[in-house]
Amino acid sequence: MTRTEPLETEPGLAELARPATRGRSWWQPHRIVLLVVSVALVMLAAATMRWDWLVEYWPQILIGVWRSVWLLVLSIVLGFLMAVPLGLAQVAGPRILALPARGFCTLIRGTPLLLQLWLLYFGVGSLFPTIPAIRQSFLWDYLRQAWPYALFTLTISFAGYEGEVMRGAFAGVPHGELEAGRAYGMSPFKLLRRIWLPRAFFRALPTLGGEIIMQLKSTPLAATITVVDVYGVIAQVRQDTYLVYAPLLFLAGIYMALTGILVLLVRVVESRVPIRGV
Amino acid sequence: MSQETAPSPTADRASGHATGAMREAVVELVDVHKSFGQLEVLKGISMTSHVGDVTAIIGASGSGKSTLLRCINMLEIPSSGTVRVHGEEIGLRRNGHGESEIADRRQIQRIRTRLGMVFQSFNLWQHMTLRDNVIEVPIHVLGRKRDEAIRDADALLERVGLFEKRDTFPAYLSGGQQQRAAIARALAINPDVMLFDEPTSALDPELVGEVLTVIRDLASEGRTMILVTHEMSFAREVANRVIFLHQGLVEEEGEPNAIFNHPKSERLQRFIGSIR
Numbered sequence A: 001m002t003r004t005e006p007l008e009t010e011p012g013l014a015e016l017a018r019p020a021t022r023g024r025s026w027w028q029p030h031r032i033v034l035l036v037v038s039v040a041l042v043m044l045a046a047a048t049m050r051w052d053w054l055v056e057y058w059p060q061i062l063i064g065v066w067r068s069v070w071l072l073v074l075s076i077v078l079g080f081l082m083a084v085p086l087g088l089a090q091v092a093g094p095r096i097l098a099l100p101a102r103g104f105c106t107l108i109r110g111t112p113l114l115l116q117l118w119l120l121y122f123g124v125g126s127l128f129p130t131i132p133a134i135r136q137s138f139l140w141d142y143l144r145q146a147w148p149y150a151l152f153t154l155t156i157s158f159a160g161y162e163g164e165v166m167r168g169a170f171a172g173v174p175h176g177e178l179e180a181g182r183a184y185g186m187s188p189f190k191l192l193r194r195i196w197l198p199r200a201f202f203r204a205l206p207t208l209g210g211e212i213i214m215q216l217k218s219t220p221l222a223a224t225i226t227v228v229d230v231y232g233v234i235a236q237v238r239q240d241t242y243l244v245y246a247p248l249l250f251l252a253g254i255y256m257a258l259t260g261i262l263v264l265l266v267r268v269v270e271s272r273v274p275i276r277g278v
Numbered sequence B: 001m002s003q004e005t006a007p008s009p010t011a012d013r014a015s016g017h018a019t020g021a022m023r024e025a026v027v028e029l030v031d032v033h034k035s036f037g038q039l040e041v042l043k044g045i046s047m048t049s050h051v052g053d054v055t056a057i058i059g060a061s062g063s064g065k066s067t068l069l070r071c072i073n074m075l076e077i078p079s080s081g082t083v084r085v086h087g088e089e090i091g092l093r094r095n096g097h098g099e100s101e102i103a104d105r106r107q108i109q110r111i112r113t114r115l116g117m118v119f120q121s122f123n124l125w126q127h128m129t130l131r132d133n134v135i136e137v138p139i140h141v142l143g144r145k146r147d148e149a150i151r152d153a154d155a156l157l158e159r160v161g162l163f164e165k166r167d168t169f170p171a172y173l174s175g176g177q178q179q180r181a182a183i184a185r186a187l188a189i190n191p192d193v194m195l196f197d198e199p200t201s202a203l204d205p206e207l208v209g210e211v212l213t214v215i216r217d218l219a220s221e222g223r224t225m226i227l228v229t230h231e232m233s234f235a236r237e238v239a240n241r242v243i244f245l246h247q248g249l250v251e252e253e254g255e256p257n258a259i260f261n262h263p264k265s266e267r268l269q270r271f272i273g274s275i276r
Helices: A013-017 A029-048 A053-092 A095-110 A113-130 A132-136 A147-172 A175-183 A188-216 A219-225 A230-241 A245-271 B065-072 B105-112 B130-140 B146-159 B175-187 B205-220 B232-238 B256-261 B266-275
Strands: B025-036 B039-050 B054-059 B080-085 B092-094 B100-102 B115-118 B193-197 B225-228 B241-246 B249-254
Touching: A053 A095, A053 A147, A053 A188, A053 A219, A053 A230, A053 A245, A095 A147, A113 A132, A113 A147, A113 A219, A147 A188, A147 A219, A175 A188, A175 B115, A188 A245, A188 B130, A219 A230, A230 A245, B025 B065, B039 B065, B039 B241, B039 B249, B054 B065, B054 B232, B065 B080, B065 B193, B065 B225, B100 B105, B115 B175, B130 B146, B130 B175, B146 B175, B175 B193, B175 B205, B205 B225, B205 B232, B232 B256, B241 B256, B241 B266, B249 B256, B249 B266, B256 B266
Parallel strands: B054 B225, B054 B241, B115 B193, B193 B225
Antiparallel strands: B025 B039, B025 B080, B092 B100, B241 B249
16 A cells, blocks of 8 residues: 555544544534433423422522532542541551451441431430530530531441542552652652552542442432431422422432533543543 | 762762772672561672672572562561661661561661662553653652752653653553653662662563663763663673572672673573573
C-alpha cells in the first residue's frame, strides 16, 4: 500500500484521544426518539393526574430536598474520613487495630441499614433520657432530635462499605511505588499522604462514585425516624391528599434528577484523575 | 529536615579509578548477614565503595546480589553486621522477637536521602507526571523551593532525553523511558551514591541500550555507583570494581580485567563461561 497523503494529515494522538463522536451532531436518532417518548410521558402524567397539591407543598418539598442533600453530603464526607483509617488498619495496622476494623465493616455490611437506624434511634436513643448527666449536658440538644441519629447511622454505614473499598484500594497500590517512597527517605506519614492515600483514592474513585449514588437512595430511611427529608414530605402529601401515584412519580423524578447531578459530578472528578487504567 | 550537601566527587575524578584506599569510603559493609526465615541469603559480606567507584555486583540468580544492594539503604534490614554511609553507622537493634530493626527512623530517613535508588521495575509514582515524580522528593522530603526543584527537574529530564515528556504520566511511556525518568528522579536528590538494582532486567531487549547510555554517562562523570547487573559486557565497560557473589558470599572481587579475563576461582570461571 502506498501512502499518498503527507504525514501532517495523520491524526495526532490528541485527536485520537477524543471521543469518536467528535464533529457529529448531538441529535442522534435514538436520542430524538427517547426525548419524544419522555416528553410524551410527562405530558400524559400532567394531563391525567392531579398536581394542584404542588402549589401548597412546594416550599416543604424544597426544604425536604435540602435535608436529603445535606444528609447525603455530610454522611459521605464523614463516612469517607472514617473509611480511610478503617481500610488502612485492615491492610497495614497491627492486629489490635485490624481486627476491630474488620469486625466493624463486617457488622455494618452484614446488617440492614434500617435495622441499624432503628436500633440506634429507638434503642440507644431511648436510653439517653434516663441518664441525668446526659440530660444536663449540651449534647442533650442534639440527642433529643432525630436527625443526629440519621446522620450518624448513614455515616457509619457509608464508612463500613467504603472501609472495605479502601482496604482493597490500599492493598492494590503496587508495593514497589511505596518502596520507592521509603527508599527516598519519606516518613511513614509522608508516604501515606503523598503516595499511598492519593494512589488508593484514585483507584477507588469509580467504585466510590457508584457507592455515593447508592447512598443517596439510602437517605429516605431517615424518614422512618421522623426526619422529614424529601421522602418524608411526599409521604405527608400522600396522607393529606389520598393521592397514590402523582406524589410518588414526582418523588421518583426528584431522585432521578439528584442522581443525574451526582453522576455528572462524579464524571467531572473522574476526568481530573491523573491516570486511568492503571 | 537537614539537607546535606553531597561532597563533590570531582576532586577524585582527576585521579581516575586509582587505588581505593586513598579515597573516602562512601559505603561500607562489614560482615553483613541476612536471613529470610530459615534461608540465609547473605552469609557475611564485607565491601567498601569509595568516592568515584563504580562497583558492579555480579552473580547467578539467587546469589544475593539484590538483597545486598537493598541492605545498603535498609529496604532489607541485615540480620547482623554493620552498614556505614560516609562513615556513619546505621543504628540497628533487636526487637522483642530477636529480629533486627532500625534503631532510629530519623537517621535512616536522613541517610536514605543521600542514596539514589533505581529499581528493576522503575517504581515511578503512577499518579504523578514525570516532572512531578522528579520534584517530589526534593520538595516534600528535602524541603527545597518549588521553582528551584522544577528548574533542576527539567534539566535532569532534558539530560535523560525526556524533557518533552515532562507532563506525561508514566503509564503512557515505554519501559526504557520510565527507567530513564526513574534515574532522573534519583539524580534529583543529588545522591552521594547511585544504587542500581538490575536496572535493565525488566526491559525489552531493544530498550536496554538507551538506559545503559544514561548510566554510562553518569559513570563517565565520576559519580559513585553500585550496580547490580546481568549485563556483563556493560559491567566490564563501566565498572572499576567487580564483586562476584556466590551463594551469599563474596567469591571473588577485583578489577574488571582481572575478573573477566583472569578469574581465579573455579566458580567464577564457570559463571563467566556460562554467559559467554
